[in-house]
Amino acid sequence: MGRPVIPLPLFGKACAAALLVGVCVVVYAPVLLPASWALAAAVLGLVAWLRWPRGRCCGALLLGLGWAALHGHARLDAQLTVDVAKRAGMLQGRVIDLPRHSELSTRFTFRVDNHAEIPAALRGRDLVLNWHDPRNGDPPSARHQVKAGSRWSLQARLRPPRGLRNPGGFDAERQALLQGIAGTGSVIAPDQARPLALPTGLPAWRERMAAAIAAQVQGDSARFIQALALGDTRGLTPQDWDTLRALGLTHLIAISGLHVTMVSFAAGWLTAQGWRFFPPLPRRCPSHVAGAVVGVLAALLYAAVAGFALPTVRTVLMVAVLAAATCSRRPAPTGQLLALAVWAVLACDPLSVLAPGFWLSFGGVLWLMWCLRERMTRVRAFLAAQAVATLALSPLTVAMFGQASRAGPLVNLLAIPCWGSVVVPLALVGTALEALVDGAGRWPWQLAAWCFDASWQLFGRVAEQPWALWWVPQSAPWALPLALLGVFWLLLPRAAGARLPATLLCLPLLWPMPARLQPGEVELQVIDVGQGLAVWVRTRSHTLLYDAGPASVGGFDAGERVVVPALQAVGMARVDQVLLSHTDRDHAGGLGAVRRAFPQASVQAPPGALQAAAACHAGQHWHWDEVRFELLHPAPDSAYDGNASSCVLRIETPHGAVLLAGDIGHREEAVLLRDGAGTLRADVVVVPHHGSAGSSSPAWVEAVSPRLALVSAGHGNRFRHPRPEVVARWQAVGAEVLNTADSGALRVWLGPQGLQVREQRLFERRWWDAAEQARSAAILSASKQAASGPEG
Template identity: 35%
Template sequence: MRSAVIGFVLGVAFLQTRASLPAVWQLCGLLLLALLPAVAAYKIPDPCLKYACFKSAANMLAGALFGMAWAALFAQYYLRHELPAAWEGRDITVIGTIDSLPSHSESGARFIFAVEKVLDQDGVSPIVPKRLALFWDQTAGQALPVQVQPGARWQLSVRLKRPHGNANPHGFDYEAWLLERNLRATGYVRSDQKPELQNRQLQAFVFSPGNLIEVLRSRLRERILQALPEHRYAGVLVALAVGDQNAIDQSDWEVFNRTGISHLVAISGLHITMIAGMFAAIMAALWRRSFFTKAALPLLLPAQKVAALSGALAALCYVLLAGFGIPAQRTLYMLLTVALALWSGRITSVSHVLCAALAVVLLVDPWALLWPGFWLSFCAVGVILYASVGRSLAVAAEGKSRVARSLGVLKMAGATQYAVTIGLLPLTALLFGQVSLIGPLANALAIPLVGQVVTPLTLFASVLPAPLSTWLWRGAHALIEQLAVFLNWLSALPFAVWQAALPQAWTFGLALLATIWLLAPRGWPLRWLALAGWLPLLLDNGSRPGAGEMWVTALDVGQGMAVLIETADHRLLYDSGPAYSPESDAGSRVIIPYLRARGITGLDALVVSHNHDDHSGGALSIMNSVKVNAVYSSLPLEHPIVRAAADHRRCLDGQDWQWGGMKFNMLYPDLDHYSAREAALAASRKHDARNSHNPNTDSCTLKITYGEHAILLPGDVETAQEMKLIASHAGQLKADVLLAPHHGSGTSSTAAFLAEVDPQIAMFQVGYRNRFRHPQRQVLERYQALGIETLRNDQDGAIMLKFGASITAGTYREQHRRYWYGR
């Protein structure tokens, strides 16, 4: 069975790396082929050791073929509900129910909408998926998002698009996340168009088991927040109770991540397991004592089976309270598998139970292995088994004093924590590119405090009336508050986190072998020497341009700009992407994860071209996360970015500098432009008039030359600035690569400017179906008529250029093709 499950996992994993899905007839062929090795393995008798290897190989092959077919069938079914391209960006009126706990923020509310009916549009019936991921802006329509409650039936006018996310190396795959949840369209609620199509609530609550659970979660969230007004960590208690993490401040998340306890600040597998174990232990103790009656219940049903059933039911209730999220489901399936094995009395070995749980998880969710939580969960269990089964970790309790028993428990807990910390180190480095060095110390305090005290208190308070519930929640908050003081102190330590690039395959494999060696039983020779196997992983600086190379990466940040320029020794970032909302920006969501994955801990320079959010939105996040030696910008001197910069320099025509083989020339703005801008701003303030200055006209225009090749980065310059550049720098604008001015707007990329630059490649940094309709069709046709190769973030994902003897171009979506991208 174990070899078949391993093959099944390999088959599912292989399918998730494919650029396209097999046809239906090919899937049928795979299922038939899977029967052949399965039958062959079945015919070999178990005692026949001569053919044992052949039997295992046949089982593994059968499992792999079945895994490929199973995952493909799942994908075929989910993808068939895709929103047709013809209905993207069109107003559609739908009737349905709020199918999730709405996530509220300053910018609006996000929720899942279950479609029941689609109204005809001009006599045509739109084709709409059954489940939509929607956003309702604070100012959209007549109803505010705060009135949106789970289980309510609404009529909404929406504008939809097919699933799309930013596509960057080492970035979060939003499109795979949507596919796993069967969300085949995203969109936003439109303002009311016609009286008969206005957004309105039709029914306050539509009964269904799912809606009832979501309403209970919503009311519990409101109770906690009302009981703890102005309490900083109230959001942590909400996360522990109902799984909603939106009320936790971003700065607190940074501390939790640095100290390695972020898995505790949510309904994680650890919490579910602890609550299930606690409930199982209580029920077993009561059952053995027959609830203090003379019923002799253990004679009717063994206490072990009652404990297994009780723990499984407690886990199910807690997962339902968490909204039945995908990570929580994985833990539930594992616990149910273990409970079933205990109940049936068919536990042959722990490895059999673990493999059974693994098979159940992937049967229900073939995309589970795309996410870090899957690997961390199963690998943690695997490490504990490897480091404990067959070894004596604690002294037997019989005949020992209470102190001795407590010391034995602590010894066993310490050994387990040590094994998990050491065992998961290579995997943590592979998944996150960093290791929390103070994580074991932080977890040693946080795991028992949060898992065995704070979480039970929070849940117990949930079923009590006020003011008892309020007192318990305040007590739990006080414990979290004191824990946070300790965590903040740990996080501030200079050695708190070891940062490294994501490891290469060989360094990861070597570290994995070293870890297995280090955790081997006592008596294995030279176990300490295994530490040397970690060195290549921990000291890996990541990929770097070679001698004579310059790399240019135009990151996919949506409707905004962010271009990273690198040589072996220097790095410059031109613009920092947009601010997506008051809570997030391209710096924290895209750029910093990419830099960390590459092992880049500092920038020689950051250029913020001008004062628009789609160019400056992520700058502060970047400056708070990595060292930035110098900031070049055209921003006003009172701007927060200027104030935060350790070394700020105003972009000015005539600036030039050189880093190794890279030559930098700032071509715009000049002193006259700044003088005119200040005069215009002073005049508007004097007459109390509206500021009509267009920040696009301030765009820092930078030319970078490397060897015989050059790239021109003009920001959002418009026609007047292009003409000024031609007049003041005639003959100096020629470049092989051009970052399309103003994202391909109709106000830029004039024929004269393109003729002067004469690029081979043009990069358009635009968001998918952006509201400005960039790039404009006539502009794109202008580039194509001149034979200029056009690359676009919305279609191609991140754009990677390598400058050497020649220029080679690649895109992330082409190099990392997956069947769910649908391009």
């Protein structure tokens, strides 16, 4: 007789790993499993998992496939379609988060009421709305009255979730999917918006506490105390986030999973110790059970203070699993507890694997479990844990964020005990006292701020060092598993003899080598910046940035949030020259961020446009790596005239030519045709003025006659760019027209292999992105067919 097969535990480590694999196969696939197949997989997997002891891993795998796909379909079905967005009228609902007020706009999350008079597709949906001040000089609207927890009646122009797509860029559509956001929009007819009820509930309480901290804490650290006590990061500036990234401390700001765990364990331990001083209590309920219950309640309360942010909810589930194991009085190995936590998190939300925090949390615990098995003193265990976490999590951090903090390991040794043991407890004590008696939280908050200030001044000096933050270009998909294997090899016991090959396995991720261009070759990318323009051009050893993207006053800065990350993601360690076509905000708004990131770059702009920049004018030319750059416009002695003064750049290589025309119009096109129509011929052209009706005249298009015409325009922009007649004009001369609004960033190569192009949305295809494009096809078609509207 053969050896009997021992059935795998239902919630064992093997089944948890199989469930996770099944979820990841679906979530990271380019297309979503059909709903009928998903339901069949989930039912079959559940039956096999429950009833087939020998094949529980297969059942868990199928269950993960089906469960994740069903959740994906549910989230997509909850998002707005174009038809529903068009029919939306007056909305009634509640502000469910802390609104972000800037100089000219307010951004907030709005949950629509579940009333019969509201369209069924909008009832109960969460929308992210922007309320802008009037543009025509009218007095400011009532947007500053928007408070967390208040109810409003307002009218908004809605659309499905949509974001920019660039290498290394933030995926707004994935974030909307994770947070359950059904759509975005802008408040229209602000004079008709009116409040329906005063602020109430948890959001209103959080805003009152945030206001109390701001009023009672002296000094600049109030904004950090708001973040640590309430998860309110509205006061943190971009410079604050840059410093935190350089120090590797972003995981400690706001209410992080680490802080929830520390608060839960502290509350549970204090309860268990105090329980023993009252003899009747242990007889009714054991002290370890009381501590576990109080620990879970403390974690739940702290997560509520943070507004139930995703990382805190995940941590509460993990704490609840540990508490349940403690109450059961059954010995549970740490690995089994981790498996139970995986089951709990994925059962509640399988799409949470899209969040970087999921992998950093579980990955960190897994590495620590495996590496720290021997008994150590507390100090030695803390130092060893920091070393292991730094080494083991570096591949995940680099792959997910494109950066790593060299200063992080050292700074965390000080920040974790200082902030976690002193600042956070004082901030929480102040919040608790303030909730009981107005004004009672002043001194705990102030003490927390003084302690934070002392460490922040020290850390700030470290963050200013050029070596503190290390940007890593994007690498091939296979580089991450290779690096994880290398780290595993490095951490093996007695692996000293294998350190060199293990380190080599990490190199493709940590030091990816971008394709090296040969002399005479050129590469360019039209970055997806929305309604604006930013193009980088690369030869073998030089880089030029043509325009820097848009920026609004006190709002979105594409230079900081899009252009610089895109350059760093493709491995641009330096920029030699920035050429501004003109100084309108949609083309030059991001210049400040670009200058801070690449201070060595020289800047050129049209004559008289920018005082600190050299003038660009017709007749200038230079050669980089056997590639000729020539400026065709404006005239050297011309006065600056906005769009009409745009610098027109022609790039000529042995393999073809590129033409970058800024925002010139029909009049400037006629001048260029008169002065030398033969010099306009190009294989690739960035369509002037985003494809407006006031540019791309028939004669100009005929003279250029490109094979590829690229448009940089915002999705559903109010100017209706590019105009359908302009697109048809370029197509009539044989050009393929691609738009960043549809394709994301557009990357083009001119070399011995000819002309090549890559569309970012197709190159990194995601099922939530493909579904969104299908839903937005109708509005894109309608926009391209429209022939009238205001020009930008």
